[in-house]
Amino acid sequence: MNYPQIAQEILAAIGGKENVSAAAHCATRLRLVLHDEEKVDQEKLDEMDIVKGTFSTGGQYQIIIGSGTVNNVYNELSKLTGMEEMSTKDVSSAGSKKMNPLQRFVKMLSDIFVPIIPAIVAGGLLMGLNNLLTASDLFVDGMSLVEANPGIADLAALINTFANAAFVFLPILIGFSATKRFGGNPYLGATLGMLMVHPDLLNGYNYGAALTSGEIPYWNILGYEIAKIGYQGTVLPVLVASFILAKIETNLRKITPSSLDNLLTPLLSIFITGLLTFTIVGPLTRTAGNLLSDGLIWLYDTTGFIGTALFGLAYAPVVITGMHHSFIAVETQLLADIAKTGGSFIFPVAAMSNVAQGAATLAVLLLTRDAKIKGIASAAGISSLLGITEPAMFGVNLKLRYPFIGAIIGAAVASGFIGLFKVKAIALGAAGLPGIISIKTGSITFYVIGMVISCAVAFTVTFILGKRAAKKEQN
Template identity: 70%
Template sequence: MDYKKVAQEILEAVGGRENLSAAAHCATRLRLVLQDESKVDQAALDRMEAVKGTFSTGGQYQVILGTGTVNLVYEALAALAGIREMSTQEVKAAGAKKLNVLQQFVKMLSDIFVPIIPAIVAGGLLMGLNNVLTAKDLLVAGKSLVEAYPQTKDLADMINTFANAAFVFLPVLIGFSAAKRFGGNPFLGAALGMLMVHPALLNGYSYGKVAAPVWNIFGLTIEKVGYQGSVLPVLAASFLLAKIEQFLRRVVPAALDILLTPLLSIFITGLLTFTLVGPVTRLAGNLLTDGLVWLYGSAGFIGGGLFGLVYAPIVITGMHNSFIAVETQLLANMAKTGGTFIFPIAAMSNVAQGAATLAVFFVTRNRKLKGVASAAGISALLGITEPAMFGVNLKLKYPFMAAITGSAIASAYISLYKTLAVALGAAGLPGIISIRPDGIFHYVIGMAISFTVAFSLTLLLARKYETTGKETEETGQGVTL
């Protein structure tokens, strides 16, 4: 491959060097920030053999090239455009400036929660393992594994302790990540999180069940209640902490900064958290959780089907990243919620996108499209749908319509049987390990429905959208049967 030629063609197709503001690359994609995305010659990019797909998200125009190829093309592109090499974080920051207020809010949530997902996933999967050991009738008729084999009781107890840690101390994780995102000291954010779950406070899970102890300070009565498993209170408190710290950095003399700024930041934020911010946001968080649980319980399979229908379009906008905060709240309150219904529906959507893409692989004669569809379809089945959606399904349109139909039907089915997840993870075929034991059977049936409907409907629609071989070979936009 002539990497310099490929870079030159991509540069021309995206509007030339004057339209390119910033560029970086990840493992498989060029990440470009463009002055005006309307200047992109999409047809030219689609004709390029090296380009496996394109999509725009988060203020970045991304060109999928593949592992190894992207590094060499990027080097040539940077030299041709006369731009310095940049990190993906720098390009993200440049792209974020182009986002509207809603997009910036969603990106903020993503920046805070994505780094802590591994801890939440680990805790949730351990919780699922504990459920396997303690669920009746799952593997032994009329008994749980612990009841059938009492020697495993302590093992189950240990696993349960490990599983709960990430949720009991969730404010510490969020405090660290949020303070860093808001421009404050992340370790002060972690300290704030520790303060909010201090063992001297009434455990947040017991709030409302027993009388809360109080502090009586200068006529104020302040409840000594922790925020275990909370999301909104620590987000708001971390934002407040970062802004107070930034203000103090500007006004406190340099000689006293190391002493006074951390002291005043934690004290002022802590006082405001327990008197105002915490109680208000705790109520808001509880209302949000109760509302979602009520909606899921009341709307039933119809609500689940509608959510499955619109999930993929939501992914296109990037707003699905905001679901992480909601799912974290649902998982942290599993005693009330039983788990999260969002993850299983996301899995139905991802499997449907993968099935539709694999159907295109079987019907197309376009070699480039066939190559993209095979890899992208498998990737979507494993939980990563961007290559499938942006590289195949949205371009052809009808596979996308087939996929959201399959997702809607499968989501309605799993919602009918109240299929919930106890952990986050890969929302696709591997997601079975995140599902509550009593919902595993229906989750598998749901995936089968999602795959079958999306795959079959794509094959049927392909006949309606049959195009000439010439159009297919030149643009990759059509399918020849």
């Protein structure tokens, strides 16, 4: 490929180097912050063989090119613009300046929770493996694998311990990530998280029982009682506490003499934040978090399959706006309190939406005669079935419109079906075909049927709409 020429054509199509504020690339996409996206010649970009699709989100204009190629195009683009190589984090920061307050809030949640997703996924999948070993009637009639083979009982116990670790000590992970995002020392954030799950405290999972029996322990300080309750498996308390910690630390550094900074700033930051956490912030945010969980459970139980169908219908449009990143925080809370919530209903709906986008794209593959769209659809359709929807959604479905309509209809029907049978996930993972391992043991069959429904409906509707669109063009 003639990468210098390709870079020149792309630069001309996006309004020239004067219109580029920041540029970086990820594995498959050019990620650009443009001064004025109205100057983009979309038609010219669509005509380029190397461009698989484009979309705008989070203040960034992204051009899908493909792995192994995007880096070469980016290198030539950097030479033409005269910009030094930037990271995606730098571009993300530049793009956030163009966001509205709600978009910035969603991005903040994304910045905090995305880095800890691998730990949550690992814990959740191990939990799923433990469930396979301990669920009755799954592999052996009338008993579990552990009951049928007592020799693996301790293996199941070992896996269960590994699985619970990320959720029991979740405040440490969030404390580190959140404090870093808020501009504080992440290690102080981790320390705050450790403080909130210290073994000397009443385990947060036993708080409800202790409250009922009146056996809550207290610190009695000069006649003032402070409840000694841990925050295992919570999200909101440590988020707010980390924000307070970061602000206290950064403000203390401004007024503390440099000779005493390393001594006094960490000491006062942890002591003041810890005191505020256990007296005011923790109790209030624990109650707010419980109300959020209870509200979601009530909404899910009350609206039933109609609610999940509407959620499935809306999921892909929400992805277009980037607002789906806010779901990560909600899912983390649902999974952390899985004994009460039973798991996350968001993940299965996301999976139904993703496979529907893939099926719609594969329908386009059969319908279209455009060689470029065929090339994109073949790879993007399979990618979407595996949980990666950007190439399918932005490269094919939104561009042609009718596949996107077919996909959201398929997602709505399938989401209604899984809502009818209360399908929930016990872990985060790839929201698509591989997501089977993340699903609660007794719901796996319904999850698989849901994916079949999603693919079948999306494919059929897209095929019908595509045929109609072709007839209109001929007429």
